[in-house]
Amino acid sequence: MMVMEWDQQQQENQREENGNLSVNNGGVMYVKVMTDEQLETLRKQIAVYASICEQLVEMHKNLTAHQDLTGGRLGNLYCDPLMTSGGHKISARQRWTPTAVQLQILERIFEEGTGTPSKQKIKEITSELSQHGQISETNVYNWFQNRRARSKRKQVVAASSNNNNNNNAAESEVETEVESPKTKPENLLVSQAQQDVCFQNTEITSQLHFLGGGYHNIYDQHAWQGMCVGC
Amino acid sequence: MMVMEWDQQQQENQREENGNLSVNNGGVMYVKVMTDEQLETLRKQIAVYASICEQLVEMHKNLTAHQDLTGGRLGNLYCDPLMTSGGHKISARQRWTPTAVQLQILERIFEEGTGTPSKQKIKEITSELSQHGQISETNVYNWFQNRRARSKRKQVVAASSNNNNNNNAAESEVETEVESPKTKPENLLVSQAQQDVCFQNTEITSQLHFLGGGYHNIYDQHAWQGMCVGC
DNA sequence: GGCATATGAATGAACG
DNA sequence: CGTTCATTCATATGCC
Known part of the structure; x- marks a missing residue:
């Protein structure tokens, strides 16, 4: 090897x-350079990964079919394990952290919507998201506020950075992302990856897409812009 | 690079x-000849699958083991797919590290400084610092944010330790690590999956074996093969 | 070769 | 809404 x-x-x-x-x-x-042979090996490995993902998704579906509402536990769910019976709080996590599903939904709403949702809309969203984990209207409101503000900031920085005479092209990804209204880098993450790997299974595509929003936190969304370089 | x-x-x-x-x-x-960007694209594609696999495994674990109430931070799926077991990364990205000169200048500005520099100020600083190495406005912004926050935290900690009140409530970064022995990021993702999940599906098991056994890590020993680079 | 620490970066929440 | 703060995540580095 x-x-x-x-x-x-x-x-x-x-x-x-x-x-x-x-x-x-x-x-x-x-x-960088690599041989055809190396490239072929890589392709195989990714294909294997994809296959594993597919089967894991299947397993998960089968399992969740039985025990459904047990919890959206993938995200936050700190549930105050440190709260004593006397109500004395020792130390507990406060900050809300969206779950993968919640993030995916939020991103979808954000990109289709224009501006911060109304109060009524916030209620609806909160209600929907609460099925996937603990959340409050304030969380939703803050999320949209931040999401918009940071999206806009990125645009500004990107625009201004064009004026500068940068001595290198390796700027941080924050500057390189110019959020265009037509692109949805975060949510297309997985499905686009599949395109690149030339997947045929459409079912896994949708399922991976469902999961895709959750990886927002690991690889910041900006970098996904312009994924498939050659395609 | x-x-x-x-x-x-x-x-x-x-x-x-x-x-x-x-x-x-x-x-x-x-x-094949690839740019760093293209390579990073490949890395991300693999990372997506690795993350998906891990999250699916995590979900499976949670669904299977009901007694897993210790909580912890289950949701913070983090697989660090960029790091090989050899400690080498396959990421084109890396976090900015200020040079000595840059640090000097930043510290000087910070000390004389009147709080957070304005955006225009950040531009100027960035421009100046870019003569001494790669830097972006975001780097400068983050640096001041962190510098101020950590300076303040130090003050608070010092103050509280001077008090007879030993209620040290301010050292969050340190305290957090102490109270939550968070699991180390798992580099050997696939191997871990094999251990933790008992798959009924023999096919997936063999595939995991292929990945986890044949290779220490998918990123560790592998050839990079023709993804959509040329397509 | 893990830990421990420092620190760059991301982000929820709060402020004006 | 734009900006800032506070917290947390993630990584680089050094020690043992």
Whole structure:
């Protein structure tokens, strides 16, 4: 087997080491090489992963068919284990953390909607989301406030960064994402990945899409812009 | 940026790391050329599947083991798929680290500083610091945010420790880690899945074996093969 | 080769 | 709504 090691430590220093760099747009684009054989192996591995995912989803469906409402426990659910019987709170988590499902729903509403939802709308959303975990209207309200504010901020930063004479192209992903109304990077994450891997199973596609919103927290959503480079 | 190194255990062919083609058995082996962005795309695609697998496994565990009431942070699925077991990452992204000069300047501004710099100020600072290394406005913004927050926390802790009141309620970052022995991010995702989940499906078991047994980690020993790079 | 710590980054909540 | 604070997540690094 072979191991691919990407040493990231001294990124600046290593730029010159690479023999295979090409110039792009007046800047330097760094490229890597791999053989067809290597690429084929990668493809297989991803396919295996996908297959595993599919079967795991199936297992999950079978299990949840029986024990459904036991809880949306994947997200927060801290349920004050530290609360004593006397009502004395020692230390408990306060901050709400959306579950994967909740996030997915929120993102969907956000991208289709324009502006912060009305109070009535917030109630509805909260009601819906409460089926997937503990949540309050305030949480929903704050989420939309933050989501909008940060989306806008990113735009501003991205726009202004175009004016700067940047000496490198490796800006943080925050700047590189310009949220266009037509794209939904977070929610398309999984399904797009599947496209890239050339999946045929449509059922797993939808199911993975269902799960996709939850990975928001791991890989920040911005980076998913422009996924399929060649497709 | 990064340098890709191929471990040479059994791939005698892949010798020219930085060349676009390598010679094999007297012939020419054709290889793909990728940008870092494309590679990161691949990484993400795999990471998506890895995350999905882990979350599905997690869900399965939760559904199976009802006595798992200890709570903890089940929802914070984190699989760190970017880190190989060898400690090398396959991510093109890495967090910004200020250079010595940049730090000096930042500290100076912070000390003389009157609170958080305005956005215009951040632009100026960023521009100045960019002469001493890669940096973005977001980096500067985050730095001041963190600097101020942690400075304040230190003050509070010092103050409370000076008091006869030993109610140390302010050291959240440290305290949190102490009170919650959070599980270490699992690098060997697939292997872990095998241990924790008893699959009835023999097919998936064998596949997990393929991934977890044949490879220590899917990111550890593998060839990167032609994803949609060229498509 | 785990831990421990420092710190960059993400984000829920609050402020004005 | 834009900005800021507080908390937490995630990673880099050093020690043992």
